Amino acid sequence: MNAPPTARNAALSLEGAAFGYAGVTRVEDLTLEVPAGAAVALIGPNGSGKSTLLRGVLGLADLTAGSLRVLGETPERARRRVGTLPQADTRDISLPVSLRQVVTMGLYRSRGPLRPIGRAGRAAVADALERVGLTPFAGRRFGELSGGQQQRGILARALVSDPELLLLDEPFNGLDRENRETLLRLVRALREEGRTILVSTHDLEIAQQSCTHVLLLSSGHVPGEPGHPAAFGTLEEALTLEAVQHAFHDTTVELDQHTVTTTRETE
Amino acid sequence: MQAVFGSLALGGPSLAVFDPFEIFALPFMWRALVTVVILAIAAGIVGLFISFRELEFVSDGLVHAVFPGLVVGAAVGGTAALLPGAVVAAVLAAVLFTVLERRGGVSADASIAVVLTGLFSLGIVLVSRQEGYVSQLQELLFGSLLTVTDTKLAQVLAVAVVAVAVVLVTWRAQLFRAFDRDGAEAAGFRPLAADLLLGVAVALLVVAGVQALGVLMVIALLTIPLAVSRLLTRKFALLIPIAILVPLLAGAGGLWLSFEWSVGAGAQAPPGAIVVLLLVAAYAVAAVVRGARWAVRR
Numbered sequence: 284m285n286a287p288p289t290a291r292n293a294a295l296s297l298e299g300a301a302f303g304y305a306g307v308t309r310v311e312d313l314t315l316e317v318p319a320g321a322a323v324a325l326i327g328p329n330g331s332g333k334s335t336l337l338r339g340v341l342g343l344a345d346l347t348a349g350s351l352r353v354l355g356e357t358p359e360r361a362r363r364r365v366g367t368l369p370q371a372d373t374r375d376i377s378l379p380v381s382l383r384q385v386v387t388m389g390l391y392r393s394r395g396p397l398r399p400i401g402r403a404g405r406a407a408v409a410d411a412l413e414r415v416g417l418t419p420f421a422g423r424r425f426g427e428l429s430g431g432q433q434q435r436g437i438l439a440r441a442l443v444s445d446p447e448l449l450l451l452d453e454p455f456n457g458l459d460r461e462n463r464e465t466l467l468r469l470v471r472a473l474r475e476e477g478r479t480i481l482v483s484t485h486d487l488e489i490a491q492q493s494c495t496h497v498l499l500l501s502s503g504h505v506p507g508e509p510g511h512p513a514a515f516g517t518l519e520e521a522l523t524l525e526a527v528q529h530a531f532h533d534t535t536v537e538l539d540q541h542t543v544t545t546t547r548e549t550e
Numbered sequence: 551m552q553a554v555f556g557s558l559a560l561g562g563p564s565l566a567v568f569d570p571f572e573i574f575a576l577p578f579m580w581r582a583l584v585t586v587v588i589l590a591i592a593a594g595i596v597g598l599f600i601s602f603r604e605l606e607f608v609s610d611g612l613v614h615a616v617f618p619g620l621v622v623g624a625a626v627g628g629t630a631a632l633l634p635g636a637v638v639a640a641v642l643a644a645v646l647f648t649v650l651e652r653r654g655g656v657s658a659d660a661s662i663a664v665v666l667t668g669l670f671s672l673g674i675v676l677v678s679r680q681e682g683y684v685s686q687l688q689e690l691l692f693g694s695l696l697t698v699t700d701t702k703l704a705q706v707l708a709v710a711v712v713a714v715a716v717v718l719v720t721w722r723a724q725l726f727r728a729f730d731r732d733g734a735e736a737a738g739f740r741p742l743a744a745d746l747l748l749g750v751a752v753a754l755l756v757v758a759g760v761q762a763l764g765v766l767m768v769i770a771l772l773t774i775p776l777a778v779s780r781l782l783t784r785k786f787a788l789l790i791p792i793a794i795l796v797p798l799l800a801g802a803g804g805l806w807l808s809f810e811w812s813v814g815a816g817a818q819a820p821p822g823a824i825v826v827l828l829l830v831a832a833y834a835v836a837a838v839v840r841g842a843r844w845a846v847r848r
Contacts, residue, residue: 341736362738369732378602378729379786385729391722392738423783425729437733450736 292355294319294448295340295477299349308347309335310500315515317496322474324490325483327530333483337450340481341365345377354447363393366441368451376426382436383421386411389443411439415469433460438469449473449481453510455489467493490522497521499530574807584704585762586801592710592793593771596717596755599748600778601648602728607659608647609772612756614666615643617673617765620690625680632756640753648749652742693764693822713754720747738791761819761823773795774829781836800828
């Protein structure tokens with residue numbers, strides 16, 4: 284796989300950007316520049332607009348205000364240079380498709396409807412599987428893999444087209460410790476080769492362990508009313524107790540050098 | 551013809567077992583067999599995505615919507631216009647149902663149920679205004695595998711080829727979308743376009759199948775082959791071959807049995823119904839095989 288260009292220009296630049304669907308804004312007032320090669324943790328409680336922002340970067344949520352450039356292009360044009368790992372609940376794991384078939388799907392768009400996958404395509408699939416450590420499972424039915432293996436399989440599907448920007452939507456949800464560590468190592472390795480990564484999570488520990496930057500989105504956004512502004516910066520700048528408490532304003536947050544815990548207050 | 555009835559004389563009417571090769575050499579039986587082969591191939595390929603996308607109920611809706619199209623076609627242009635009329639109705643209904651289904655939830659199912667019964671009733675009203683409607687209704691409801699003319703056969707072939715072509719050309723979009731809708735959309739596919747085209751392909755398969763099995767039984771052709779296939783194999787590459795083989799055997803077997811019983815035993819044996827019974831029997835056998843395998847593995 285070719286290392287993506289580590290250009291100094293921004294991988295993502297948003298100016299006063301707001302995103303939503305059918306005219307309803309879900310997340311707004313985002314002004315930030317994500318440098319190429321950064322790994323950004325999108326942190327915020329449920330409903331803070333993490334997934335909407337990720338879909339916005341793909342051009343699938345409406346840009347209701349402001350401007351957005353993805354890898355220097357419009358989101359639609361940039362999409363072929365972007366790999367995604369959508370949330371796990373959108374997959375139909377009852378289908379009898381193999382892991383290899385699923386990873387090959389990552390090439391479907393570039394190949395068009397009829398062009399054969401070919402030797403180069405098969406090699407790219409094998410590389411992507413190797414990359415995520417699933418080569419021995421290539422022929423296995425996707426639905427029979429463990430949750431962690433499925434996530435890595437979908438990551439391989441994103442990697443097979445050698446993307447410059449990776450969007451990972453809650454990839455760590457429901458993973459046990461071991462699978463979580465494996466995926467964390469992978470995210471770090473991908474960042475080190477210069478790929479830009481946006482990973483949404485509500486787990487602050489993941490941000491600390493694998494990311495260079497953090498974007499904190501707050502909960503309880505009411506369109507039209509001034510909400511808590513999103514905080515963006517390097518881990519040291521943005522991941523402060525005050526900012527996190529701001530984002531999770533109905534939650535108790537404890538933050539020290541090693542651990543971050545957010546506990547939803549019970550009513 | 552002579553040769554076939556020769557064996558009838560040898561064996562005696564009640565015990566006659568006709569040579570299948572001779573039976574299918576009869577022009578009307580040959581056309582029926584070719585129809586079965588075309589439908590089996592189309593059902594195996596299009597049916598894969600009916601099964602993957604769990605579109606069985608929507609397909610049933612399409613079947614009912616095709617009915618008034620058949621009736622209007624027949625009223626306007628006679629038998630030759632049956633299929634063209636149905637194609638128009640089916641494509642319109644496919645678009646309508648895809649949009650309704652996209653809304654999802656209980657309201658979508660309710661809307662489809664309302665639309666399908668409404669269209670079916672419309673078909674009944676329209677057909678009952680015509681002369682000799684009882685026999686015409688019977689043919690539309692139960693199919694007429696043995697009266698397939700060369701023109702109808704050509705129409706069935708054309709419609710089936712288009713249905714299969716639509717699925718093959720959109721294959722990658724359909725498979726990606728069936729497995730992971732959001733992933734497919736993020737990769738740049740348009741799920742609505744894939745859904746609409748699949749709806750049209752299913753509608754065309756319905757139109758082709760109605761000729762053989764009638765409005766009431768064509769749903770068996772759309773759903774049972776893949777259901778059997780998914781029970782029998784876990785290998786993706788075998789799904790379609792098995793799903794083609796099942797209706798092929800049921801179709802040929804049904805035609806043969808129907809001929810045996812009608813000519814040999816003098817009993818009324820509508821071939822469409824026998825084909826469907828054989829399909830259901832195949833499903834039952836597959837379910838038993840699957841159950842036995844499961845028991846052995848435990």
